[in-house]
Amino acid sequence: MENKILLTEQEIPRFYYNIMADMPNKPLPPLHPGTKQPITPDLLEPLFPRDLILQEVSTERYIEIPREVREIYAKYRPSPLFRARGLEKMLDTPARIYYKYEGVSPAGSHKPNTAIAQAFYSYVSGAKRIVTETGAGQWGTALAYACQKFGLECEVYMVRVSYDQKPYRKIMMNTFDASVYPSPSDRTEFGRRVLAENPDSSGSLGIAISEAIERALQDPQAHYALGSVLNHVLLHQTIIGQEAIIQMEKAGDQPDIVVAPFGGGSNFAGIAFPFLHKNFSEKQNIRCIAVEPTSCPKLTRGEFRYDFGDTAGMTPLLPMYTLGHDFMPPSIHAGGLRYHGAGVLVSQLLKDGLIDAVAKDQASCFKAGLDFIKAEGIIPAPEATHAIATVIDEAMKCKEEGTEKTILFNLCGHGYFDMASYESYLSGELKDATISNEEISQSIASTNELQPQ
Numbered sequence: 001m002e003n004k005i006l007l008t009e010q011e012i013p014r015f016y017y018n019i020m021a022d023m024p025n026k027p028l029p030p031l032h033p034g035t036k037q038p039i040t041p042d043l044l045e046p047l048f049p050r051d052l053i054l055q056e057v058s059t060e061r062y063i064e065i066p067r068e069v070r071e072i073y074a075k076y077r078p079s080p081l082f083r084a085r086g087l088e089k090m091l092d093t094p095a096r097i098y099y100k101y102e103g104v105s106p107a108g109s110h111k112p113n114t115a116i117a118q119a120f121y122s123y124v125s126g127a128k129r130i131v132t133e134t135g136a137g138q139w140g141t142a143l144a145y146a147c148q149k150f151g152l153e154c155e156v157y158m159v160r161v162s163y164d165q166k167p168y169r170k171i172m173m174n175t176f177d178a179s180v181y182p183s184p185s186d187r188t189e190f191g192r193r194v195l196a197e198n199p200d201s202s203g204s205l206g207i208a209i210s211e212a213i214e215r216a217l218q219d220p221q222a223h224y225a226l227g228s229v230l231n232h233v234l235l236h237q238t239i240i241g242q243e244a245i246i247q248m249e250k251a252g253d254q255p256d257i258v259v260a261p262f263g264g265g266s267n268f269a270g271i272a273f274p275f276l277h278k279n280f281s282e283k284q285n286i287r288c289i290a291v292e293p294t295s296c297p298k299l300t301r302g303e304f305r306y307d308f309g310d311t312a313g314m315t316p317l318l319p320m321y322t323l324g325h326d327f328m329p330p331s332i333h334a335g336g337l338r339y340h341g342a343g344v345l346v347s348q349l350l351k352d353g354l355i356d357a358v359a360k361d362q363a364s365c366f367k368a369g370l371d372f373i374k375a376e377g378i379i380p381a382p383e384a385t386h387a388i389a390t391v392i393d394e395a396m397k398c399k400e401e402g403t404e405k406t407i408l409f410n411l412c413g414h415g416y417f418d419m420a421s422y423e424s425y426l427s428g429e430l431k432d433a434t435i436s437n438e439e440i441s442q443s444i445a446s447t448n449e450l451q452p453q
């Protein structure tokens with residue numbers, strides 16, 4: 001009875017899988033907010049290394065992973081795939097449940113998969129530092145780790161509410177020599193503007209992105225890096241699903257359903273895109289489900305349209321599912337899922353009906369998380385509990401229907417720095433905010449003027 005399916009270092013995939021090559025409808029182009037014309041790559045050059053700009057628009061199916069990047073991956077990859085026998089038993093379900101565990105990385109989540117690649121390309125292009133934002137602190141930790149590997153400086157704008165709720169993530173970034181500032185901060189013009197309007201602002205990813213971009217644009221030796229949403233970020237994460245395919249083969253099984261939590265789309269894409277490749281190339285019918293929080297429901301209640309990726313409106317306009325760039329999600333514990341939009345690739349796939357999305361409230365997610373802890377002994381990141389809640393729903397459906405499905409999910413990070421959020425659930429203090437339709441339509445209406453004619 002094998003519960004843990006491992007691979008050797010030699011089995012680390014050597015290529016990233018680019019879903020752009022196989023999409024029936026290619027995504028619409030990003031637009032310049034002024035001219036509403038497709039942007040040219042040179043506009044991105046002050047912010048990103050050339051290699052990443054090329055990856056952003058590439059339609060090549062496979063893109064080689066540089067040797068230097070694979071060597072650092074080997075520190076924690078291939079990540080293990082577990083059969084969740086404890087959870088199956090607890091649920092008394094005929095479903096077979098597996099999870100890919102990305103919590104084994106140095107940062108404790110899937111984020112180093114792209115941080116290492118991004119730091120490498122910045123390093124070879126001659127940059128001296130990378131500026132970024134972070135929500136719950138997962139991305140900042142991953143980038144701090146990756147920058148330190150290549151001798152780059154790292155400056156992080158951390159969403160205020162997480163900076164206060166999750167001090168250990170900040171300290172972890174400091175141990176990798178990164179400088180961390182709560183956002184909104186007084187270090188940028190945009191941050192000062194937000195603070196002037198609301199000195200108690202709890203911040204948002206959108207605000208932090210604006211601050212980081214502003215800093216990177218001012219400094220010719222700096223690059224900016226994003227931990228989710230963009231095509232090249234999703235690309236780097238496909239190493240997860242490619243490993244999972246080999247591991248599922250070793251287990252002699254094959255998923256009917258693949259589930260992952262959804263913030264901007266990177267860990268979902270990471271596990272799901274290689275399986276969607278099977279749907280495209282082998283006519284399989286694997287159902288991929290993205291799970292978002294009910295408090296930030298862009299996939300299930302947002303609209304597909306052009307919007308800014310940040311709050312200040314400094315990014316190109318992206319065609320995506322969005323709640324409007326100044327949508328301010330309530331301060332929930334799954335900080336990594338508090339983003340107003342969804343990656344362009346995932347948005348197009350959802351629009352074309354090639355993937356599914358569901359929303360889960362915070363309380364049912366923590367309840368599912370606690371079941372998982374008791375069954376499997378790993379404390380999941382609050383983000384990951386969204387996938388677990390959906391997996392349990394699907395497994396219970398199998399039980400009711402007497403069907404034997406195979407379910408795979410991405411346990412994209414551990415929750416060992418999130419104990420305060422478990423405490424607030426256990427002590428009954430956790431509140432869930434509901435968002436009215438009016439609130440959503442108002443905030444989406446603010447993007448009306450951004451739509452191309």
Ligand SMILES: *Cc1c(COP(=O)(O)O)cnc(C)c1O
Binds near residue numbers: 138268337381
């Ligand atoms: C960042 C993060 C997320 C959300 O981002 P995606 O790009 O949607 O993956 C989810 N879970 C964890 C553990 C994270 O660190």
